[in-house]
Amino acid sequence: MRTMTFKVFRYDPDDGRDPHFQTFAVETVKGMTLLEALYWIMENKDPSFAFRSSCREANCGSCAMHINGSYGLACRTQVENLKPPITIRPLAHLQVLKDLVVDMKPFFDNFKAIKPYLIPGEDPPEKEYYQSVEDRKKIDHHVDCIMCGSCYGSCPVAYGDPKYLGPHALLKALRFVDDSRDGAADERLAMVASEFGVFRCHTIFNCQLVCPKDLNPTGAISKLKNKIVVKKFPFMKIFVKT
Amino acid sequence: MRIRYVFKGTKEELKLNPNVGTFSWFLHRITGLLLLFYLFTHMWVLGSANKGAEAFNQRLSAVQTPLFHFLEIGLILVIFYHMVNGLSITLMDFANISSKHKSLVVAVVLVFAVLAIVSLSVMLPRIFAPHVPTGGLA
Ligand code: FES
Numbered sequence: 443m444r445t446m447t448f449k450v451f452r453y454d455p456d457d458g459r460d461p462h463f464q465t466f467a468v469e470t471v472k473g474m475t476l477l478e479a480l481y482w483i484m485e486n487k488d489p490s491f492a493f494r495s496s497c498r499e500a501n502c503g504s505c506a507m508h509i510n511g512s513y514g515l516a517c518r519t520q521v522e523n524l525k526p527p528i529t530i531r532p533l534a535h536l537q538v539l540k541d542l543v544v545d546m547k548p549f550f551d552n553f554k555a556i557k558p559y560l561i562p563g564e565d566p567p568e569k570e571y572y573q574s575v576e577d578r579k580k581i582d583h584h585v586d587c588i589m590c591g592s593c594y595g596s597c598p599v600a601y602g603d604p605k606y607l608g609p610h611a612l613l614k615a616l617r618f619v620d621d622s623r624d625g626a627a628d629e630r631l632a633m634v635a636s637e638f639g640v641f642r643c644h645t646i647f648n649c650q651l652v653c654p655k656d657l658n659p660t661g662a663i664s665k666l667k668n669k670i671v672v673k674k675f676p677f678m679k680i681f682v683k684t
Numbered sequence: 685m686r687i688r689y690v691f692k693g694t695k696e697e698l699k700l701n702p703n704v705g706t707f708s709w710f711l712h713r714i715t716g717l718l719l720l721f722y723l724f725t726h727m728w729v730l731g732s733a734n735k736g737a738e739a740f741n742q743r744l745s746a747v748q749t750p751l752f753h754f755l756e757i758g759l760i761l762v763i764f765y766h767m768v769n770g771l772s773i774t775l776m777d778f779a780n781i782s783s784k785h786k787s788l789v790v791a792v793v794l795v796f797a798v799l800a801i802v803s804l805s806v807m808l809p810r811i812f813a814p815h816v817p818t819g820g821l822a
Contacts, residue, residue, distance in 0.1 A: 511702055534700055598697040598706060602690070644712075645773045647705035647785050661782035668780065683780040 446470050447527040448479065453538050454490070461538065463529070464488075470521045476528075477505055477516040480542075493542035500654060503590030506533055507542055513592035513652040533595035535604070549591055552607045556615040556633060563625015577622035584617035584662065586655045593649035593659050605638045609649035609659030612640060616662040619669065628673070635670045643667075704789050708769055715766040722759055753811045757804065764799045768792050 445467050453461040466487055468479050477495055484491045494504040498517045505516040508531035510524050521528065536544035562571070593609035594600055600608050607615075615634050619627045634640050640663050649659040668682040698706055732743040772792045776782055 508700060511700075531700075534696070596701050598694075598701070598709065601693045601697055644709050645705075645776060646703075646709045647782075648701050648703055650782065650785065651703055651705065658782055660785075661780065664777040664780055664782055667777055682778045 444470050444522075446479075446521060446524075448483065449527045449529045450480075450483070450491070450541070451531045451538075452491075452541055454540055465527070468521075472522065474521050475517050476509060476519040476521055476524070476530075479521050479528075480516060480530075492540040501588060503588035506590035506592045506595070506654070507531065508534065508595065513596050515590060515592075515654045518654055533591050535595055535597070535600045536591070544591075546591065548604050549594055549608065549610070550589075552605075552611045553589065553614065555607065556611045556618075556630065557626070558611075558614050558618070560618070560621065560624055561626035561629070562623065571623040573622055580620045580622070581617050583657060584613055584620070587613055587617075587657055588655060590654060592652045592654060596648035596652045598646060598648070599642055599644055603638065603642065606642045607634065607639055609643075609663065612643075612666060613657060613659040613662040616666050619666070631666070631670050631673060634666050640666045640670065705785070708789070708792075711765060712769050715762045718762050719766060722762075750811050753807065757807050757811075760803050760807065761800055764796055764803070768796050768799070 448466045448468050449463045450466060451461065452464045453459075466483050468482055470479060474482075475498075477498060480491070480493050480495075484493075493507070493516075495517060496502040496504045498505075500515050500518040503515070506513060507516055508529075509516065509519055510529055513533070516530075530542065532538050532542045532544045536546060536549060538544050587610065589610060591610070593613075597606075597609055599606050612634060615630055618624045619630050624630075643660075643663045645660060645664070647660050650657075650661070653659065665684065668684045671678050671682060672684055694710065698710060729743055729747060733740040769792055772788050776785075776788060781788070
């Protein structure tokens with residue numbers, strides 16, 4: 443057992459105080475995750491402390507937050523790997539509702555904007571849509587995204603413009619463009635080529651760095667860029683890799 | 685208001701995401717603005733040619749001073765950074781090598797260092813060279 447100092451972002455719209463940091467001394471045990479530590483604070487120190495979590499096993503994406511200088515999932519972070527004082531902030535670029543809980547609406551609005559569902563190109567087949575193993579491999583990577591918002595919080599472009607689709611939405615856009623069963627690739631490419639799409643990306647690599655699932659939104663965005671360029675100027679195929 | 689928002693946001697971003705990518709993005713923007721500023725002064729000097737050879741020579745020799753030679757070194761470093769970083773981003777996009785970010789950063793630093801050392805070795809002595817008003821062709 444070891445006592446560790448936590449500096450936690452606090453904000454309650456009802457108590458009239460400005461956002462501030464509150465320090466807690468948390469008794470940690472070996473193998474304790476950061477999420478457990480937050481629960482410990484809630485149970486032992488301050489029951490009004492608010493944060494989101496659900497699955498506790500890096501599957502639902504609820505518990506993403508800013509932990510000691512980087513974004514990540516609280517349930518996947520071991521406290522003993524963190525350097526005290528452990529500073530916890532909510533996800534950036536989204537409005538704080540209370541403590542570590544942010545309003546994810548703009549985030550999911552951007553996600554919805556790219557039509558994150560299959561749009562079949564042809565009439566439905568008699569049985570299921572067939573997808574070969576090779577074709578499935580193409581989207582293997584992107585389907586793992588759990589929409590936790592780490593990439594969105596880490597993206598400086600999202601600060602400058604809330605309408606910017608964001609790494610999460612663009613990664614998902616590529617997921618459907620690359621899907622052999624999807625028939626709306628052109629429509630999707632036109633959508634992400636818009637003012638708030640891929641060309642807003644400044645290639646900062648933060649999204650790639652923070653992704654708790656080790657996905658590569660930066661690469662997805664550059665792939666989409668290349669696809670758009672080749673669609674418009676087919677001769678560019680010799681220069682860019684799609 | 686908007687400009688204050690930009691400044692505050694940039695500071696926040698650098699603090700919350702202390703990653704190589706954030707810093708190189710920041711430097712890229714700053715160097716971009718500096719280059720824009722330089723282009724105007726560049727135009728101001730060259731534009732004097734419209735008023736004849738005499739005016740042009742006069743204005744050009746006005747910037748052949750140790751101070752401006754010193755600023756020129758800053759200018760060349762700014763150009764090199766903006767150029768090398770920009771090329772690395774283009775290469776990253778074209779060749780789709782985003783998973784090699786670390787190697788790209790190392791390459792940028794190395795190329796920048798080589799260019800900087802070569803140009804400094806040429807330009808540094810010029811600061812201390814006696815100022816010869818040669819009609820601008822120093
Ligand atoms: S609680 Fe579900 S991802 Fe952390």
